[in-house]
Amino acid sequence: MLQRIRRAFLQQFMQHIPRQESQAVAKRTSARPLPYAASPAWYATALAAVALCASVQAQAADAVRVNLAWLPQGSTGGILLAQSKGYYREAGLDVSVMRGYGGQRTVNEVDGGLFEFGYGDPVSVMLNRAHGGHAVMVGAINTRWPGAMCYLERPGFKVNSLKDLSGLTLGGGGASPVQNIMPAWLKQNGLAPDAIKTVRLDPAVINTALLQKRIDLSECWEGASLPVQAALAKRAGQQLGRVFYRDFGLDMMGNGLVTTDTFVAQHPDVVKRFVAATYRGYALMRSHPQEAADAIAAQFPVLDKTILLQQIVETNGLISDDPTDHKTGWLRPARMESTAAFVSRAFGTGAKVKAADLYTNRFVE
Missing domain, CATH: 3.40.190.10 (Periplasmic binding protein-like II)
Structure with missing residues (x-):
């Protein structure tokens, strides 16, 4: 690669020096060092080429x-x-x-x-x-673990324990880990694995499904979808509540x-x-x-x-x-x-x- 760069620079030099001197340079560079009598313009071009060559090498990422x-x-x-x-x-x-x-x-x-x-x-x-x-x-x-379940707050509904969520439906992405995490987490907390029903949704419709109350709970993630859902709920005149898995015994590392x-x-x-x-x-x-x-x-x-x-x-x-x-x-x-x-x-x-x-x-x- 460096050889090709040098040859290209040499071709550029030839364009900046007189024709006779160019021919002399071409003949001599294959056998011995360049003549000391080269023109100032040639030296300026050569120095620029050397600097550029070094820059190319330094910038290789x-x-x-x-x-x-x-x-x-x-x-x-x-x-x-x-x-x-x-x-x-x-x-x-x-x-x-x-x-x-x-x-x-x-x-x-x-x-x-x-x-x-x-x-x-x-x-x-x-x-x-x-x-x-x-x-x-x-x-x-x-x-x-940044995962949570989000819901729309309403009069008379308050989550004091996971039992308060029994019988509700959670919407999560079809390939989301929540589909497997939920049953095991419920069991870990002494509830039936199906105490909260999970449904598989396209991630693009989860927020809308919650606002339209087609699901009771939505999959939401702190630092990601949770602020989005909170903003959408606020625009719709609603208040978003959330239950973090980690607050009920899920001690896991996140992303x-x-x-x-x-x-x-x-x-x-x-x-x-x-x-x-x-x-x-x-x-x-x-x-x-x-x-x-x-x-x-x-x-x-x-x-x-x-x-x-x-x-x-x-x-x-x-x-x-x-x-x-x-x-x-x-x-x-x-x-x-x-x-x-x-x-x-x-x-x-x-x-x-x-x-x-x-x-x-x-x-x-």
Whole structure:
């Protein structure tokens, strides 16, 4: 490659020096150094070429593709900021950020080599590995499970315990983990697995179905769809209530940065730089949430900035739920053990995958 660049530069030199001198240069460069009598213009061109050659080498960056798992939003704001603020570029990375179509699909696409990194969750990683995949988490964003059930508040209805939700219908995405999590979680809380009925819906209609009262409860996610549903309810003159799974015994790790065992083994330096630059984006989001919202909205003008800011605020609360001696992104071993145990029960994966297989903290220590 460098040889071709040099030949191209030499051809450019010839266009900037007299014809006779050009012929002399062409004859002599194949046998001995260039003549000291070359013109000042030739030297200027040569120096510029050398500088450009060095610049080309310095600018060579590692190409990386990132899957957001859904549309651009506050939960993935650190990734969006790292790109828009040039943090990835400064880390020697040429990053392409693309929308996704759900956590499980995202993790499988990363495992399949369509993306180097993705925004994924431990449930999807564990299911991927249970079916022979090699996805792995390399950093946490939501250090607690962000899932919740949302409902429209109404007179006389108050949730004091899960029994108050018995007999209601929950609408969730067809491929959402909530379809399996719900029965196991209810059983863990001493209720019948079908105490809350789940129905599979296209994710695009969940919000509307709740507002139209075709379902009693909706799948919602802190830092993502929850602020959207709250805003839509407010516009309709309603108030949104929510019940977090974690408030009733679900001690699970949430979403984070996902890649593969193979990529970690073959490109550890790329992983290290990507993780560091990404958390630099999240650091900006935490210290200056309004600035972060403005920057992301400038990239994606169709986003509602009020909703985006609320997503950012909620994500900031999830990214570090207690003081720790470790860097941002540390995946807590005890919580990963709890996550693996629950997923094994909920999805029937048995002992195929151990908690230690799901993640590595080597890039966030």
